[in-house]
Amino acid sequence: MGKSFNPEQTKIRDSNQRKILHLLIKRRELSKQQISEETGISIPTVTHNIERLRDDGFVEEAGVSASTGGRRPIITRFLPESRFAFGVDFASNHLTSSNKIRTILVDLDARIHKELSFNYNEFENVDEIIKHISIAIQKLLVERGISTDRVLGIGISLPGTVNEKKKVLELAPNLAPELGMHDLNFKKYEQFFPFPLYVENEANAAAYAELILGIAQQKRNLVYLSVNRGIGAGIVVRGHIYKGNNKRAGAVGHLAIPDKGICCTCGMIDCWEIYAASGALIRNYNEKSETKIEDTKEFLWRLRSKDSLALQIWEQYLDHLALGISNILMCYDPHYIIIGGEISEFGNLIIEPLQNRIFERNTFFKRQDVEILLSMLKENSSLMGAALLPFQKLLYGNNKII
Numbered sequence: 001m002g003k004s005f006n007p008e009q010t011k012i013r014d015s016n017q018r019k020i021l022h023l024l025i026k027r028r029e030l031s032k033q034q035i036s037e038e039t040g041i042s043i044p045t046v047t048h049n050i051e052r053l054r055d056d057g058f059v060e061e062a063g064v065s066a067s068t069g070g071r072r073p074i075i076t077r078f079l080p081e082s083r084f085a086f087g088v089d090f091a092s093n094h095l096t097s098s099n100k101i102r103t104i105l106v107d108l109d110a111r112i113h114k115e116l117s118f119n120y121n122e123f124e125n126v127d128e129i130i131k132h133i134s135i136a137i138q139k140l141l142v143e144r145g146i147s148t149d150r151v152l153g154i155g156i157s158l159p160g161t162v163n164e165k166k167k168v169l170e171l172a173p174n175l176a177p178e179l180g181m182h183d184l185n186f187k188k189y190e191q192f193f194p195f196p197l198y199v200e201n202e203a204n205a206a207a208y209a210e211l212i213l214g215i216a217q218q219k220r221n222l223v224y225l226s227v228n229r230g231i232g233a234g235i236v237v238r239g240h241i242y243k244g245n246n247k248r249a250g251a252v253g254h255l256a257i258p259d260k261g262i263c264c265t266c267g268m269i270d271c272w273e274i275y276a277a278s279g280a281l282i283r284n285y286n287e288k289s290e291t292k293i294e295d296t297k298e299f300l301w302r303l304r305s306k307d308s309l310a311l312q313i314w315e316q317y318l319d320h321l322a323l324g325i326s327n328i329l330m331c332y333d334p335h336y337i338i339i340g341g342e343i344s345e346f347g348n349l350i351i352e353p354l355q356n357r358i359f360e361r362n363t364f365f366k367r368q369d370v371e372i373l374l375s376m377l378k379e380n381s382s383l384m385g386a387a388l389l390p391f392q393k394l395l396y397g398n399n400k401i402i
Helices: 015-027 032-039 043-055 126-144 186-192 202-212 272-276 279-288 296-304 308-332 342-349 351-359 378-396
Strands: 029-031 059-064 074-078 084-089 100-107 112-119 151-158 161-163 168-171 182-185 197-201 222-227 231-237 240-242 336-340 371-374
Touching: 015 029, 015 032, 015 043, 015 074, 015 378, 029 032, 032 043, 032 074, 043 059, 084 378, 100 126, 100 378, 112 126, 126 151, 126 186, 151 202, 151 378, 161 197, 182 186, 186 197, 197 202, 197 378, 202 222, 202 231, 202 240, 202 336, 202 378, 222 308, 222 342, 222 378, 231 272, 231 308, 272 279, 272 308, 279 296, 279 308, 296 308, 296 342, 308 336, 308 351, 336 342, 342 351, 342 378, 351 371
Parallel strands: 084 151, 151 197, 222 336, 336 371
Antiparallel strands: 029 074, 059 074, 084 100, 100 112, 161 168, 168 182, 222 231, 231 240
């Protein structure tokens, strides 16, 4: 597998070095003079930090540029494949009824080099899943000729309440209950990987990806709604993801909205996600139709085909989704609501009718008070967020998830 992991490689040593690296990530190739002019850092300091970045393998010399008089300046080039990370998403189902686990390998540009996926039903427990991922990763690194000292870690996105510091999945009512996914300490799985392991709630991971790569860039106060088999929220305050005192902030899917008295997977009655998670579309359609559908993709097809029952179910669904979002506006008063997860695949079918429902009877909020957006990363948000977790210290210094 290559060299052993060195923790010092997960961080850039000072702010000047990080500032220079960020600039090179954005601009790709620059001379020391250009770096100095754009960062305000003196040329001797730039030279010193470029040497350190080159020693660590993040950059390389890329020849010389045209002379403007005097010695021709040496160009420094950023190397995105100097480091890699793995992301794993336990929440993916790609608009289908299959319970898939996805794993990706990404570089510092967040470019996906390889994706692997497999079904929960292939395994009896989480131990088997993690072992399988470990073996698959080892084979992939060998195939790609990537040594483990170039891998900063593996991030795992989990749908449920997660304590990322203790690396414990506390409760995941919507995730394969037969696998025993509760009070599960992921520290015991660190032994399977020669690099750090990170865990995070899938809505927080998705919000993080949207902050770094997606539609939430430059947006400092927002609520990201992950609407899949359940509903979770990533709450962003001043550019950081807020998790709360007990690491459980954002469990909005279990807010109660009195309705039909349906029991939720968490054991409570009439949780919002019973009526507004993507699975509600399938359940409600199949209750009234002789022709059953198996997944959200089939419902979307029928909706676009103007199936009368699908249209009726969709209108009811939007009523429930709007009710929960209205409650979130009252609680958090964000600048933006970003809708992600499976339901974001419904595209232009969702935003306008949802806005009409949210604002038509709301005396506290008007349309111009908050912008409702669809996720740019769609079903990849939590997966990309998981892969970005190992890059936090390296690229950002301070933790964006608080």
